[in-house]
Amino acid sequence: xxxxxxxxxxxxxxxxxxxxxxxxxxxxxxxxxxxxxxxTDDPKGLKAKxxxxxxxxxxxxxxxxxxxxxxxxxxxxxxxxxxxxKQEIKWIWTESxxxxxxxxxxxxxxxxxxxxxxxxLVFCNHCDNPPCVRVCPTQATFKRKSDGIVMMDMxxxxxxxxxxxxxxxxxxSFNWKDPRPFIKKVNPEFPARMKGVVEKCTLCYERxxxxxxxxxxxxxxxxxxxxDLNDPNSDVRKVLASRYSIRRKPELGTTPSxxxxxxxx
Amino acid sequence: xxxxxxxxxxxxxIWILFLLAVIGVGLIFYLRQFTVGLGVTGMSRDVSWGFxxxxxxxxxGIAASGVMVVLPYYLHNYxxxxxxxxxxEFLAIPAVIMCMLFIFVDLxxxxxxxxxxxxxSPNSVMFxxxxxxxxxxxxxxxxxxxxxxxxxxxxxxxKWLKFFVILSIVWAPSIHTVTAFLYxxxxxKYYWMSALLAAQFLASAFASGPxxxxxxxxxxxxxxxxxxxxxxxxxxxxxxxxxxxxxxFFLGLKLFTAFYSGISTYSYPIVYLxxxxxxxxxxxxxxxxxxILTVAALILLVIPQLRKNEALLAVASVCVFFAxxxxxxxxxxxxxFVPNSFKQIIEYWPTIPEISITLGVWAIGFLILTVLYKVAxxxxxxxxxxxxxx
Numbered sequence: 001x002x003x004x005x006x007x008x009x010x011x012x013x014x015x016x017x018x019x020x021x022x023x024x025x026x027x028x029x030x031x032x033x034x035x036x037x038x039x040t041d042d043p044k045g046l047k048a049k050x051x052x053x054x055x056x057x058x059x060x061x062x063x064x065x066x067x068x069x070x071x072x073x074x075x076x077x078x079x080x081x082x083x084x085x086k087q088e089i090k091w092i093w094t095e096s097x098x099x100x101x102x103x104x105x106x107x108x109x110x111x112x113x114x115x116x117x118x119x120x121l122v123f124c125n126h127c128d129n130p131p132c133v134r135v136c137p138t139q140a141t142f143k144r145k146s147d148g149i150v151m152m153d154m155x156x157x158x159x160x161x162x163x164x165x166x167x168x169x170x171x172x173s174f175n176w177k178d179p180r181p182f183i184k185k186v187n188p189e190f191p192a193r194m195k196g197v198v199e200k201c202t203l204c205y206e207r208x209x210x211x212x213x214x215x216x217x218x219x220x221x222x223x224x225x226x227x228d229l230n231d232p233n234s235d236v237r238k239v240l241a242s243r244y245s246i247r248r249k250p251e252l253g254t255t256p257s258x259x260x261x262x263x264x265x
Numbered sequence: 266x267x268x269x270x271x272x273x274x275x276x277x278x279i280w281i282l283f284l285l286a287v288i289g290v291g292l293i294f295y296l297r298q299f300t301v302g303l304g305v306t307g308m309s310r311d312v313s314w315g316f317x318x319x320x321x322x323x324x325x326g327i328a329a330s331g332v333m334v335v336l337p338y339y340l341h342n343y344x345x346x347x348x349x350x351x352x353x354e355f356l357a358i359p360a361v362i363m364c365m366l367f368i369f370v371d372l373x374x375x376x377x378x379x380x381x382x383x384x385x386s387p388n389s390v391m392f393x394x395x396x397x398x399x400x401x402x403x404x405x406x407x408x409x410x411x412x413x414x415x416x417x418x419x420x421x422x423x424k425w426l427k428f429f430v431i432l433s434i435v436w437a438p439s440i441h442t443v444t445a446f447l448y449x450x451x452x453x454k455y456y457w458m459s460a461l462l463a464a465q466f467l468a469s470a471f472a473s474g475p476x477x478x479x480x481x482x483x484x485x486x487x488x489x490x491x492x493x494x495x496x497x498x499x500x501x502x503x504x505x506x507x508x509x510x511x512x513x514f515f516l517g518l519k520l521f522t523a524f525y526s527g528i529s530t531y532s533y534p535i536v537y538l539x540x541x542x543x544x545x546x547x548x549x550x551x552x553x554x555x556x557i558l559t560v561a562a563l564i565l566l567v568i569p570q571l572r573k574n575e576a577l578l579a580v581a582s583v584c585v586f587f588a589x590x591x592x593x594x595x596x597x598x599x600x601x602f603v604p605n606s607f608k609q610i611i612e613y614w615p616t617i618p619e620i621s622i623t624l625g626v627w628a629i630g631f632l633i634l635t636v637l638y639k640v641a642x643x644x645x646x647x648x649x650x651x652x653x654x655x
Binding site: 100138 | 301302303304308309310311313314368371372373374375377378380381383384386388389390391392395447448451452453454601602604605606607608609611
């Protein structure tokens, strides 16, 4: 016989439990509680037409100024620490002026010394016209209509890495192996990734949803200015209107939402 | 007709077993890649595509080149190619299947591959590539198999087939054009971002594909009673000659623009590939092998007396095939990623698992090719004395 008494009881018990669970689910759905918890935005959530970050390079002086910004991001987002630079996962890191702004030609070698020596924070530019979104064959990476954040659906990503070839800023990382063993302390609030998918900065969409500004901005003590690029009265617009700023590779037509304020005042 | 592939000589079976062994080794390494991840390859966050995608690119060209025998026969009634069209169509089938397999083994999450169909994204060139490649596969299976079945029965192929033949002729260049668009529309990838890329792809495809076809025709003649015909092989030789010249000409155009303009973003990838940059020169030796093979091939092809010698034509075909394989099946993809987005040079070289998986996929392709050619040749041997209308 294929089934004995013990197995029968197990199956019967499991079915009964599933029945109860199913019924309670129905009750929840009827009362609207489930819908409310899943589909209604948190009233505290931050909203904008197009989020942008301006980095005030004068506010970044010591290595700690950079470290605290990068560390908070990588800690709360479960970014693994992989020693091999070829397989590194990075959401936010620093590059020299020459490398960050490697544009038409090698950067101007006669530029002011402080710029030449200064590390620049680099991360996803959340472009208004993102090539990574254009090339993705599954819409696993997409520009959120409501606020312009370039998002990642790591459950849909097939790992073809077309977005990595498409991104001219090297902002995307691929999980060449299982990242979990390389996460020092897992933050249970944020999903860890699996091997074979691409990831990058998602502008702390999970924090914006509950009314918090991006973690890097918060940790920067005013070094990074966050706001709505479409609102002329926003902090980010005000600072961009008053001081000289540059963007990475503007000639490529991607229109980044990350600005570097290098001018004074 | 497939049953004819089950009867073969000792050599035939040794060849089949050899291919199965290579496939087996590839499969073992693929299982390892499947469990561990693509970290077993030499790819990196800087050179994020490697051997797999370059094989895919090269093989799309081989697949498209079937049109070089189908077009003269069907559109210009060039009878000489009558015997060889089936070899062209049956070469396209394994080539497209290999393309698909190379995309598949390159995926980080291969089990999610159907997301491409579940969430069709017409803004992605990959979407169109999937459409044109599967369409081209179906067309070649339909046309090749129907024509051969009719031939076996000793009747003319059905009239409706003509429509699909014409469609496949128009379709062929599209597969390689769309494949070039995967690369030529990416901002910041200066080695690829050229309007010439699709044309360059087609020219090199129409040289490497017929070169392979010459070699296959010679092998078929040596091992079977079916003779594709000396005239057909010589005609293929002329096609290879013209397209190899076109290919080199296009390379020259690219070099002129990159160097005369003086814009380093265009010239650096070329300098890296052919001379090395800042002391990094992993690809320089093989790129120069490609150049030497190109020169050798052109000498053998351009001088008619040499080309007409079948042994020398075979040597030239081998040179063309490997010269273009190095250029497109290796250099092309690496050149797109070096220097990287930060103007740094991170080099790439395939690992043993990566090479084994690559060879495994090639072996699958050759297995399908062998079976299809065996079927085609068996039908021809059966009907040797019958005048056929392909």
